[in-house]
Amino acid sequence: MTTKLRNLGVAVAMATALAAGAVSAETVKVGVIATSSGPFARWGEQFQQAIQVYQKIHGDTVNGTKIEIVYRDDGGPDPARVKQLAEGLILRDRVKFLAGFVFTPNALAVADLVTESKTPTVIFNAATAVVVRKSPYFVRTSHTIPQVAKPIAEWAYANGIKRVVTAVSDYAPGFDAEQTFARQFKAAGGEVLDSIRIPLSATDFSPFFERIGQMKPDALFIFGPGGPPTVGMINTWASRLKPAGIKLLCTAETQEIDLPKIGPAALGVVSAFHYTETVDNPLNKALWKNLTEMFGPKTTPDLASVGAYDGMELIYRAVEKFGPNVTGDQAISLWKGIAFDSPRGPFAIDPVTRDMVENIYLRKVEERDGKLVNVNFQTFPMVKDPWKEWNPE
Amino acid sequence: MIARAGNWAMRAAPWLAAIAVNWIAPDYMSLAASVLTMGLFALSLDLALGHAGIVTLGHGAFYGVGAYAAGIFAIHVWADPLAGLAAATLVAGLVGAVTGALILDTSGLTLMMLTLAIASMIAEFANSARDLTGGDDGLTGIRPSPVLGLFRFDLWGHTAYLYTLAVVFVWTMIAWRILGSPFGHSLDGVRQNAARMRAIGAPVRMRLIAAYALSAAMAGTAGALGAQATKTVSLASLGVLTSGTVLMVAVLGGMRRRWGAYLGALVYVVGQNFAAEIDPFRWMLVIGLMMIAVVMFFENGLAGLVDLLDRRARPSTGGGK
Numbered sequence: 001m002t003t004k005l006r007n008l009g010v011a012v013a014m015a016t017a018l019a020a021g022a023v024s025a026e027t028v029k030v031g032v033i034a035t036s037s038g039p040f041a042r043w044g045e046q047f048q049q050a051i052q053v054y055q056k057i058h059g060d061t062v063n064g065t066k067i068e069i070v071y072r073d074d075g076g077p078d079p080a081r082v083k084q085l086a087e088g089l090i091l092r093d094r095v096k097f098l099a100g101f102v103f104t105p106n107a108l109a110v111a112d113l114v115t116e117s118k119t120p121t122v123i124f125n126a127a128t129a130v131v132v133r134k135s136p137y138f139v140r141t142s143h144t145i146p147q148v149a150k151p152i153a154e155w156a157y158a159n160g161i162k163r164v165v166t167a168v169s170d171y172a173p174g175f176d177a178e179q180t181f182a183r184q185f186k187a188a189g190g191e192v193l194d195s196i197r198i199p200l201s202a203t204d205f206s207p208f209f210e211r212i213g214q215m216k217p218d219a220l221f222i223f224g225p226g227g228p229p230t231v232g233m234i235n236t237w238a239s240r241l242k243p244a245g246i247k248l249l250c251t252a253e254t255q256e257i258d259l260p261k262i263g264p265a266a267l268g269v270v271s272a273f274h275y276t277e278t279v280d281n282p283l284n285k286a287l288w289k290n291l292t293e294m295f296g297p298k299t300t301p302d303l304a305s306v307g308a309y310d311g312m313e314l315i316y317r318a319v320e321k322f323g324p325n326v327t328g329d330q331a332i333s334l335w336k337g338i339a340f341d342s343p344r345g346p347f348a349i350d351p352v353t354r355d356m357v358e359n360i361y362l363r364k365v366e367e368r369d370g371k372l373v374n375v376n377f378q379t380f381p382m383v384k385d386p387w388k389e390w391n392p393e
Numbered sequence: 394m395i396a397r398a399g400n401w402a403m404r405a406a407p408w409l410a411a412i413a414v415n416w417i418a419p420d421y422m423s424l425a426a427s428v429l430t431m432g433l434f435a436l437s438l439d440l441a442l443g444h445a446g447i448v449t450l451g452h453g454a455f456y457g458v459g460a461y462a463a464g465i466f467a468i469h470v471w472a473d474p475l476a477g478l479a480a481a482t483l484v485a486g487l488v489g490a491v492t493g494a495l496i497l498d499t500s501g502l503t504l505m506m507l508t509l510a511i512a513s514m515i516a517e518f519a520n521s522a523r524d525l526t527g528g529d530d531g532l533t534g535i536r537p538s539p540v541l542g543l544f545r546f547d548l549w550g551h552t553a554y555l556y557t558l559a560v561v562f563v564w565t566m567i568a569w570r571i572l573g574s575p576f577g578h579s580l581d582g583v584r585q586n587a588a589r590m591r592a593i594g595a596p597v598r599m600r601l602i603a604a605y606a607l608s609a610a611m612a613g614t615a616g617a618l619g620a621q622a623t624k625t626v627s628l629a630s631l632g633v634l635t636s637g638t639v640l641m642v643a644v645l646g647g648m649r650r651r652w653g654a655y656l657g658a659l660v661y662v663v664g665q666n667f668a669a670e671i672d673p674f675r676w677m678l679v680i681g682l683m684m685i686a687v688v689m690f691f692e693n694g695l696a697g698l699v700d701l702l703d704r705r706a707r708p709s710t711g712g713g714k
Contacts, residue, residue, distance in 0.1 A: 036674045044674070073673035079531060079625040084423045084666070087550065092420045105531030105627040112624055116548045128530050171520060171529035199517075 026324035027066045030315055031089030033082055033110075034100040034124070036073040039227075042257065043102045044073060046304035047124060053290040054312040062316050065324040070095060074102075079109030086110040090117050096326060097122065097315050099308075104128040104172075111135040118328035120335075122314055124307035128173065129387035132354050137328050139335050139354045141310040141347075142303060143274040145173055145223075146180040146387040148251040151360045151380045152221070152272035153184035156249055161218040163191045164249070167208060167233070168223040170197040177223035177251065180386070193217050200229065205236040213240055219247035226252065231261045238265030254365050256300045259372040266365040266372055274358050275306045275344040276374045284343035301343065310342045314349075346382065353388050407652065411558055415551060422550030423622065424666055426557045430618045432658035433561045435642040436568055437611035442640075443648035444572060445604040446584030447497070448505045450636050451512030452612055457631030459485040459613025460620040461519060464532045467621070472538040474546075478560065478617050485613020486606050488515075493605035497598060500587075509633070516631040531627040535620060546621075553622045560618060564611055569651070571607070580604050645687055647694030656695045 032051070036044025051069055060067055070093055072085040082101075089095045090113065098114060098121040101107040107126035111134035114121045123131060123140040129147075132138040156164065166181055168174035174197065182192045193215045198208055212220055220241060224230040230253045237248050242265075250271045259266055277288070277300055284301070287309060291299040317338065318331040337351035348357040360383045363374035414425050434456055441447045463481035471477070496507040519526045526532050539545045544552045571577050582590045583597050591597050620626045629635065638661075646657020664683060668676035691697045 037677050041674075071673045073669050073676065077529075077531075077627050077629045079627050080427065080619055080623045080630075083623045083625075084427060085669075087423050088420075088666075088670070091549070104529075105533075105625060105629075108531055108533045109623055109625045111533075113548065130530075134533065172523060172527070173529065175523065175528070200520075 026064075027068050028097070028319050028324050028326070029068045029070055029089075029093055029095040030097045030099055031070045031072060031086070031093060031095035032100040033072045033074055033085050033089070033098065033106070035076055035102045036071070038076050040076055040102060043125070043304050044071070046302060047100060047308040049291060049295050049299065050287070050301070050305040050308040051312055052294065053287060054309050054316075056290060056294070057286065058312075058316060062320045063323065065319050067316065067319065072100075074106055077103040077105050079105045082106040083109045083113065086113055090114075090119055095119070096324075097318075097331070099311050099315070100124050101126045102304075104131060107131050107138070108134055111138070114138070114328075120318065120326075120328045120331035122311040124311050125304065129176065129385055129391075133388075133393065136354075137332060139314065139332070139349055140356055141314065142307045142356065143358070143360075144355065144385040144387060145176040145251070146390075147383055147385045148272050148274060148360055149177045149180035149223070150184045150386050151362070151383060152249050152251065152270070153181045153190075154188065154380075155270075155272065155362050155378065156219060156221075157185060157188040157190045161190070161247065161249075163193055163217045164219050164221055165194045165196065165212045165215055165217045166192060166221045166223075167196040167198060167212065169225055169229055170199050171225070173225070174223050176387075177221075181221050183390075184386075198229075198233075200225065202229065203232060205232050206240065209236045209240045213244055213246070216244070217246060219249050221249045222253060223251060224253055226255065226258060230258055234262050234269065235265045242268075252303070254363070254374055256302045256373070259365065259374075262372075264367075264372075267367065269365050270362060271365075271374065272360055272362050272380075273303070273374075274356075274360055275301075275303050276361050276363050276376050277301055278368070278373050278375050279343070279345060279361070281341070281343065281345065283341060287343045306342060306344045310340075310344075310347055313340060313342070314338070345379075348382065350384060353385065355385050355388070357382050357384050359383070407655070408562060412555075415554060419549065419551070422554045424662065426550060426554045426618075426622050428655075428658050428662045429554075429557045429561045430615050430622070431639070431642055431662050432655035433564055433618070434612055434615035434639050435646060435654035435658055436565065437608045437615065438639050438643045439648055439654050440568060440572070440611065441605055441608035443643065444577065444584065445580040445601055445608075447601060447605055447608075448501060449508040450505050450633070450640070451508035451510075452608075452639055453633065453635030453637075454508075454512035454515045454631055455485045455489055455609040455612035456616040456619070456635055456639070457519070457626075457628075458488050458515065458609075459616030460626040460630045461526055461532060461616075462613065463617035463620045464535045464626045465525060467535045467537055468532075472536060474537040474540055474556070474621050477537065477621065478614060481617035481620075482610045482614045485616065486610030489609020489613075490602060490606035493602040493609070497601045497605060512631065512633065512636060516628060519631055520628055526626075526628075529628055531625050532620075533625050535624045535626070537621045537624075550622070557618050557622065560614065564614060568611065576600070576603075641684060645684065645694055647691075647696030650693060650696035652699075653694055653696040656699070660695060 034044040034047045074082045101123045102125045104126045114137045115135045125142045129144040166178050168178045248269045254271045256277045287301050322330045335349050339348035345359045360380040361376040362378040363376050366375045438452050459481040462484040463477040466477045466480045492511050540556050546552050642657040642661045647653035668679040
């Protein structure tokens, strides 16, 4: 009798709990605007895969609130389309958070909109320094170009490189890289012999690199947009300048995705970046393991993956603390100064600038198990974006 | 008399419907505004390519010039949207007149390559003049003041939509008026047989330059509307893709058809939007299939399809309009 009663009691309790659970199971929508078609489609794919890994590890509910992701494709740098997509997500789909944004103009296009609608917005990439200043509801989980270009200049001068030529692709991020490198390198006492800008459409780099060879610098600093221009630059360096003992310095150029295309030419190239696929920490191992299990053995985490992964962490934390009715101001106040462990290493959001603070790693390309990878050899701990110090508001 | 009133009603109906959209679909204002802007842009191409027969692959340049002109004007000179619109229209028209004078002696493939080359040069200039245009980061900080000092550009985009609609209406009326004029008919003549037009004493080159400049000015207005609505301008607005998209829209809607440009814009922009919402990873396939279907089966684009249905409904009334 008593057991029966107890069983009944348990059943009632369970039913109540279930009912309560059903009532409180609310949904928070997150709108992710990224590039999932055209030549930059890989970004959208990497974002999506990292988000799926995050939701597999952490579940798709947090404190009883379901997190639903709504994906939108911007097709590339297209501010007009992005603004439309963002309006649709905020006004019609009623998303609580916006996220994604591969290209700077796309992130800038929604600045006024998210300010007016108070939508907390997590930028997974868009690496131009100024971006987060454009709306108080922006935070960022990637890097800025000065943030990675400054440490490599510092390292170069401290390691016997005194004379450098810079060669960058002729577009805004290239100018940022060129200016940051030159500023830091000259301040340290080094000499920049020449600053060359190469058209984005160039496919033959030998005339430029021939000229660089004649100047006989200790090293060459390059910045390109990734993909074919980068592959071309590194290969031309390897055939023309490497034999003359001219070292190559760069930032994102040796990223995982391009390494197989560059081939053995990349061996020994030194770069500075905020994420290295071989970083040794349990979160990174879990990210890599899940990615390859879910999407095939060739999948490799990269800067897009960690940007999305940590962006999800920010969103989950905001919902965990404030529930399904979290407001923009609550989320932003929580994120300012937040710090947690990420697959990239320690990660924090600066309480003043709302930009990421993170380790910048100096890496060298090596061969491991027949595969080219970046391997860290020095760490600049918790680097802030220097651009904001150089350009106060 | 009744037929005449009916005719007027038919002509006014699309405009009334466009006004009604403001209340019918209040959540889709910026999408609706892009339909109108794209329609105006396609109409400008129809003027140059459809009527005057100027084979151009660089029309995006004028859209982009208009967008940058409106943006730079708003930032450095005056934030009034109508003044910005006028400035952008003027600048784009001027660029059209100058480049037209340089290249309109040629025709066919040569002309096509020259339009492409000029568009690339303008795009490269915008990329390198970073202080003025923001380069690859895009031009930002455009804050248009209220329209006529009264109507603020709101978050929901109602003001932007009605403002766009008014501008598009005025330009469309001008374009239709011009196309119905002797000048407009002479453009059709030049397209069909330039040698014969010359033989009867028509100043063919001047006509072409005028049509090109007018078309460029109209494209510039469309660019300016886009810049004011999104408050940013990117290098992509000057790109080959922009020129390609507008060509696609014009062909989709039907060249030399009264409503062709707007019909094409409506189907393309709305279709693109919903296909991308349903499947953001494979939506391009839908757009591609739609394009192939229209080009293969309907000679005059969607406007041709409407004719076809119209004729089926009223088999007795043969002939054209």
